[in-house]
Amino acid sequence: MSRKKVSNSQVRGIARKRMEVLVRMSEREALAGNMDRAKRYMTLARRISIRNKTPMPDRALYCRSCSVPLIPGLNCRVRLRDRRISVHCLECDTIKRRPYLREIKERRACHRGQ
Numbered sequence: 001m002s003r004k005k006v007s008n009s010q011v012r013g014i015a016r017k018r019m020e021v022l023v024r025m026s027e028r029e030a031l032a033g034n035m036d037r038a039k040r041y042m043t044l045a046r047r048i049s050i051r052n053k054t055p056m057p058d059r060a061l062y063c064r065s066c067s068v069p070l071i072p073g074l075n076c077r078v079r080l081r082d083r084r085i086s087v088h089c090l091e092c093d094t095i096k097r098r099p100y101l102r103e104i105k106e107r108r109a110c111h112r113g114q
């Protein structure tokens with residue numbers, strides 16, 4: 001017996017759909033206050049992402065160290081400082097920083113155009 005061949009792009013499509021479902025469920029549980037369940041769903045989504053080499057859905061904002069879905073105003077603090085966006089996870093006190101240079105450049109280009 002041989003296994004049915006499934007192409008890589010098909011696998012990614014299935015993985016993406018399942019990840020989206022898990023991310024949505026995770027956010028819903030976080031809003032309902034079930035943080036453990038929210039973490040579990042996000043962990044499962046991240047596992048699918050690693051196993052199938054598929055990036056996480058774009059809108060999924062999660063903590064890299066504790067896998068909790070980050071919802072501003074509920075369990076994370078978002079600040080702009082030194083040209084970086086910092087997202088502070090209030091569950092495990094991790095701070096994730098990312099520069100927003102692209103946005104600055106875009107705004108400059110905008111001003112020049114006027």
Ligand SMILES: [Zn+2]
Pocket residue numbers: 063064065066067068089090091092093094
């Ligand atoms: Zn965290």
